[in-house]
Amino acid sequence: MALLLLVVALSVITVFPIISEAQSEQKTFLTHSGAVVQTSGEIIDPLYTISTVEFDPDEFLRNFEYGRISISESGQTIRDYTIIAEDDKIQEIAPGVFYNVWTFNGTVPGPTIRATEGDLLRIHFINNGSKEHTMHFHGIHPAGMDGVFEPVGGNGGQFVYEFEAGPVGVHPYHCHIMPLEEHIVHGLYGVFIVDPKEDRQPADEMVMVLNGFDTDFDTENNFYAANTIPFYYQHHPIQINTHELIRVYVVNMVEFDPINNLHLHGNLYKYYPTGTDLIPSFYTDMVTLSQTERGIMEFEYQYPGKYLFHAHKVEFSEKGWIGIFLVRDNPEKNMQEIEYGT
Numbered sequence: 001m002a003l004l005l006l007v008v009a010l011s012v013i014t015v016f017p018i019i020s021e022a023q024s025e026q027k028t029f030l031t032h033s034g035a036v037v038q039t040s041g042e043i044i045d046p047l048y049t050i051s052t053v054e055f056d057p058d059e060f061l062r063n064f065e066y067g068r069i070s071i072s073e074s075g076q077t078i079r080d081y082t083i084i085a086e087d088d089k090i091q092e093i094a095p096g097v098f099y100n101v102w103t104f105n106g107t108v109p110g111p112t113i114r115a116t117e118g119d120l121l122r123i124h125f126i127n128n129g130s131k132e133h134t135m136h137f138h139g140i141h142p143a144g145m146d147g148v149f150e151p152v153g154g155n156g157g158q159f160v161y162e163f164e165a166g167p168v169g170v171h172p173y174h175c176h177i178m179p180l181e182e183h184i185v186h187g188l189y190g191v192f193i194v195d196p197k198e199d200r201q202p203a204d205e206m207v208m209v210l211n212g213f214d215t216d217f218d219t220e221n222n223f224y225a226a227n228t229i230p231f232y233y234q235h236h237p238i239q240i241n242t243h244e245l246i247r248v249y250v251v252n253m254v255e256f257d258p259i260n261n262l263h264l265h266g267n268l269y270k271y272y273p274t275g276t277d278l279i280p281s282f283y284t285d286m287v288t289l290s291q292t293e294r295g296i297m298e299f300e301y302q303y304p305g306k307y308l309f310h311a312h313k314v315e316f317s318e319k320g321w322i323g324i325f326l327v328r329d330n331p332e333k334n335m336q337e338i339e340y341g342t
């Protein structure tokens with residue numbers, strides 16, 4: 001009981017931080033998971049629970065979920081997925097900053113769902129949250145599969161979304177229950193990739209979901225990231241090779257701020273808005289993205305070394321949306337290098 005009172009007391013302290021003091025001195029807190037942390041940052045614990053979420057941006061980056069595959073009598077590929085929504089998990093968004101995430105299959109973002117154009121998708125959706133949730137896919141599908149007018153009740157409510165994958169491209173999916181902003185900013189979103197029937201050129205492929213977290217509920221984001229954990233890829237650079245095609249599926253899920261953007265250092269990329277066309281629209285080092293705007297970036301590095309990628313909206317990069325590509329020399333392909341001076 002004494003411990004409970006201590007935790008409640010600490011929660012009250014953390015909900016009303018005095019910013020000037022918080023910024024000037026380290027304080028010690030007992031977290032909900034029982035850990036003792038020291039931090040001078042903003043700490044907000046919206047829920048009293050001992051559950052925590054582990055999220056690995058490295059694992060998420062190159063992980064694609066193709067579903068359980070079967071073939072219909074007519075020869076159509078059927079992909080079955082099970083997606084479970086929850087809304088009671090706590091994640092340490094940044095050291096000492098705990099936030100109530102709402103999750104599809106336990107993570108923010110949810111799994112990257114991938115299919116080929118024309119495949120039949122069956123998404124077995126289970127809502128184990130306490131609130132109503134849905135899955136709303138961007139793309140082409142019947143009205144009844146839109147995840148808007150079919151709320152799925154919490155505590156085990158179920159719905160099966162069934163539609164053909166299309167069009168080709170990279171699309172978001174997200175919960176579409178009102179208030180929509182609340183259901184999205186807490187983390188109920190993910191990426192849906194529809195591949196063309198004829199494969200794209202082989203590449204080192206990865207997914208970047210640009211997201212933000214309003215951890216003090218003032219409708220302004222306190223943290224920004226590519227794949228949820230601020231500064232993660234700066235501290236853990238993404239390793240790629242010279243002379244190898246890199247393909248990044250990028251989706252902007254930042255709420256509250258009208259725009260986000262992505263700048264790549266030491267290089268330019270071919271950019272395919274929404275990924276719906278197989279011919280790039282731009283060759284650039286900067287794209288600007290509004291809410292749920294997305295596209296495919298393709299590039300190769302000629303020179304090894306470390307290169308930043310980040311929001312050129314500097315406020316966002318200084319609050320976490322920044323990373324590094326660590327480009328390694330690719331000895332197998334060095335023969336193709338240009339000889340200078342000839």
Ligand SMILES: [Cu+2]
Pocket residue numbers: 132133134175176177183188
């Ligand atoms: Cu929801």
